[in-house]
Amino acid sequence: MSEIRSIGVIGLGAMGAGIAQLAVEAGYDTIGREVSVDLGEAAAGRIGGFLTRKVEKGKLEQADRDAAVARLRVTDDLSDLAGCDLVVEAIVEALEPKQELFAELERLCRPDAILATNTSALSVTEIAAATTRPERVVGMHFFNPAPLMPLVEVVQAELTSPETVDAAAAVGEKLGKVVVRCFDTPGFVVNRVLIPLLNDCIRVLDEARVTPEALDAAMRNGAGWPMGPCTLVDLVGIDVHVHASEALYEKLREPRMAPPPRIVAMKNAGLLGRKSGRGFYSYD
Ligand SMILES: NC(=O)c1ccc[n+]([C@@H]2O[C@H](COP(=O)([O-])OP(=O)(O)OC[C@H]3O[C@@H](n4cnc5c(N)ncnc54)[C@H](O)[C@@H]3O)[C@@H](O)[C@H]2O)c1
Known part of the structure; x- marks a missing residue:
């Protein structure tokens, strides 16, 4: 070649x-x-x-x-x-x-x-x-x-x-x-692991009744993540994350892949994270 x-x-x-x-x-x-x-x-x-x-x-x-x-x-x-x-x-x-x-x-x-x-x-x-x-x-x-x-x-x-x-x-x-x-498998390596994990994190916000700040602090300090999950999803873009979750769910049919309703509502409301100025956090 x-x-x-x-x-x-x-x-x-x-x-x-x-x-x-x-x-x-x-x-x-x-x-x-x-x-x-x-x-x-x-x-x-x-x-x-x-x-x-x-x-x-x-x-x-x-x-x-x-x-x-x-x-x-x-x-x-x-x-x-x-x-x-x-x-x-x-x-x-x-x-x-x-x-x-x-x-x-x-x-x-x-x-x-x-x-x-x-x-x-x-x-x-x-x-x-x-x-x-x-x-x-x-x-x-x-x-x-x-x-x-x-x-x-x-x-x-x-x-x-x-x-x-x-x-x-x-x-x-x-x-x-x-x-x-x-x-060639849905999500390849990183997204196959990361997307359901981030969706679990978002579900935990409501289940454990914690704030995005608290969840981020927990994952940074308890799991050694360099960046908390809410900060990460805001950076990736709420719309991009929802789209990727839906695509993986469509292919794998695993409930954890499906985007949680909370984040779908955020996407529909235009709360897209850093790029729109507001997601889990506000950006000036
Ligand atoms: N954004 C991410 O985090 C990310 C990460 C990895 C992979 N990807 C993938 O990369 C691809 C692009 O994503 P993105 O975030 O850069 O999107 P984007 O919307 O920022 O950019 C897409 C660009 O393609 C242009 N475009 C559309 N149709 C075209 C055509 N026929 N010819 C030339 N240009 C065309 C658009 O004008 C736009 O500028 C997608 O498949 C996405 O899934 C995105």
Whole structure:
């Protein structure tokens, strides 16, 4: 298998922009695709800003920052990704748009290109089914924020070839990540464990009649968690957590996976955590 030199990232939102930043910092020629040039340029501006802050903190040389920024191109035209060795998809978490995109990528990209999805809770096997070369489709599940969280789960779907898994794992390592390989199962490794656990924590709020502050203090000081569960769910986004819980519940039918009514009501009320200014806590 030829070495991966260029990476395409589709969707430059919270995750895709972080993945593109990692790619340019690691020396890959990177092209990001957004639905409009304005959104693409805004994301490139954010990436440049993050890299500038690294320079200010003494974590990156100015010349390396400039070289990294120069390696990033953004476009609204999917066919600009035709020459990429690896494409990482980070668009909306829904099966149909992802399948449409993978079918389109198969038409555009070289037959030996690797197509990766950053899905959190969808089946990589089902996404790969939209192509005629599922052996080249793999999961690369980064964590939010991608530039800071050390883990990437490299997910082998039903028909992914071992060579594709190896190539994706090698890229993960070159991006400076801890790579954990796993098979395609709902929630992969971390979310399979973490989502029901967080849902239990939220149920305990009402059952044990404790405040979010008290629950967070209990889990930090009694279980050694670096961050309390309510703080974590606020950071992840109440809507993102509810969506992932529902997706896992739909697949596994385990009651612990289902989002507790309290958090569903918060989502419906627009109390989304840090991003909306109010969740379990208030943010100014
Ligand atoms: N946010 C998280 O904590 C997290 C963590 C791990 C994985 N993920 C997964 O990553 C993916 C993206 O999540 P996110 O939080 O970055 O979402 P987001 O809403 O922040 O970003 C998605 C971006 O994709 C763009 N987009 C949509 N359709 C597109 C298309 N066809 N082509 C190009 N761009 C398109 C949107 O304009 C948007 O900017 C999802 O599959 C999600 O499950 C999210």
